[in-house]
Amino acid sequence: MKNKKIEQVKKNPSKKSFGLFSFLMLVSLCIVFKATFVLLIIALLPTLVMFFVERKTTQYLTFCIGTMNLMGTIPFVFMIWKKNHGITNVLELFAMPKTWLIIYGGAAIGLAIYSIMPSIVKFFRTSFLRNQLAFAEKEKQKILDDWGSKIDEKEEK
């Protein structure tokens, strides 16, 4: 399997160079937008943690926390850009509890939504299935009443 991938990479040298180019661009952007980068790293820490925790399963929890985390972060990114795009501003922002509350509160709301949703779904799904089953059993009984148990007999060959 590994060999196959290596072979694929060997066969597509353009992909390798594209990856390298992207990495260099990202590093360049991080250097250029250092303050934004620091803000994002600190603000999106719950998302990053969940990303690594949930790597091998469906990443719905990461998505929930991520979207809500991002919701809390985006206004502060705009605020930095609007004022002075510097590390000091970022640190000032993090010095205020409101910032933590908004950014990590968003992530917490995402976590909460993800946590309570299965129970809600289970409640509705169970009722739905119960109704479906009752309907099916009723129909089955009706057929049995009409045709007797021979309806259930397999045809003789």
Add this chain to the structure above:
Amino acid sequence: MENALNKTQNDSKIAFLGSEILLNDQYIIYSDQPLSEHNSYTCLGFKARYIEEVEEDNLYALVFHPKTPPRLDLIDAFKNLHDLNLELLLDWGVVEWSQPSSRRIVTIFRKIGVEPLFKKKNLEIEPYIEEELINDVIQPLYHLLDNLFVRGATHRHINPSNLFLGETTRRQVILGQCVSIPPGFDQPILFETIDSSLAHPSARGNGAMSNDLYALGVLLAILVMGGNPLFDLKDEEILESKIVNGSFLTIIGTFKLPLGLIELLRGLLIDNCRDRWNLNDLKLWLDGRRLTPKPSISAKKSLRAFVFEKKSYYQLDHLIKDIMVMGSQGLDVLKSNKLHEWIKRSLNGDVLAVEIENLYVSLSSMGTISNPEKILSRIVFLTTPNFPIVYKKLIVMIDGIANALVYAIDHSEIKQILSEMISLRLPVNWLAAQKSLSSHQTKLISVFEKLPISINSSNYGQGYERCLYEMNPHLPCMSPLLYDLAVLTIEDLLPCLERIAPKESQNSSPFDKHILAFIALRSKGGGESIVTEFRLNHERNKVSLAILKLYVNILKKTKGGFFPHLAKWIASFSPLGLVSYKNVNRQNEILLKLNEAIKKGDLIAMNDIADDNKLIEKDKIEFENAKQTYVTIQKFIQMIEDEKQNLDKVVRFLGGKIASLICLVLALIGSFILLLVLI
């Protein structure tokens, strides 16, 4: 036949009045006043009278045992045959009989004679003189036989025990009735021709007028001699003497006959039936024209005897007669060179000896060697074509097979032999071996050609029973269920089945091979197709429906009616066989209707209910659709059950999806609001 059919259709006229039984609104039979002098193995005698003549006491009734019916093929020929020299058959019919509750065929006779001519067996009487014999015996009996001949009937019961004196002072004789006993059954060997004597008593057949004339010849000889000269001889000795010496010599012996009677008796007692005097010859003799009878050509006699089993034989007929009853052992003699040499040298039968050899070789090469009895029969046909058919020691006249089949109903050994005989086409072979055939025998060829197919078939309506009714077109149905009810016609069948239904329905099936063969042959126009339809339905395992349709078809051909007991019997024979709808409600609904029809005894309604093809087809289609739906529902339920088992996993997955979606929406809205608030 037509009269016979009409007869039983008048059942409404039959009434049972305790010990007095009414027949056809004309005759009363007293079941408590038996007349034992009229009893025979076939019937019992009872006193009878006209309903309007209280004092008359010269009538008697014969009530027949169920398995020995009278000669129904000729009964209408004898009915009201007003010949002063024959006991008069006034009427016949089927009546309700008291003990046990059953039906019986009854004949009503008027006694004409005053007393029997021979009051005791072997009693001697004063010999008849020539003139007396001509006027009081020959003349009247000639007219009687002529009357019978015109009607195509034979008497076959001419012997002294059946001879009565008239009421006049003269010794004019009157012949007793002959319909109560199978032809020749009760006839002493002395009065039977050689071929007929060889045959089993039940298989002598109606014969021809020549049989009656032969019996008349013997009777005349006895009357002239004043008694039976051979009364001390056994039947076997009489027969042997007839074969060796000829009938005339055997009976007359050294007795000095009146000159005028010699030629008459010689003519009537010729053993070869082709040379025997016929009615014309007798008429000419009575008219005074004296004929010289052909010399009786007895079988060739050899000078040198053929010794077999320490017995010397000079005639081939004599030898064959003994070999016939030896079975397959006799074949060793017939194929022996010793016999062939004797035939060639002593009987000048070079051709016959070669024919015997050739026949044996050809039959052996055809694989018949495994059945030596058949080879024996074929060689007997070749050597003595005038002898009856023999197979496995059973000897039957060609026209006696019909009666033998009836007799064999209760004699399984004879039944088996007769079945094999017919199956092996021996009657056809016998007919082919004859030098000439009468018109009656010619008709029999086509009958015996098709019987082997029937008797070898195991299909319903075929087999032994088919042959029985084919050969006896007037025989009542001999089914073990019905024989006690004298079912003569198809119209009687259903009412009689209805009658036995209450007691038989627990034990037996409402049909059997006899009933099916009876229907196939007696049902006018389409009996065969009715039985074929029954067979097809039966093969489809629709037994009750097959039986129902069988009787409905009969019902449609007859006058109809309601038969509640029979309906119940058919329904109970195979309870679910009649109505087998898959839809429970429909089944119950139809069963209700069916039960109503059964209660009413309406077989046609039952058939309509049970055989509603449109509804059956609809039920079948609906069942298939319901089955498909049922399978789908089953799968759906299974799916739900599976989901319930894995609900946590599903819910987690689904919950994650929904939570993701909600978070995305909330994030978009929240971002927008926060941007507005904070910036």
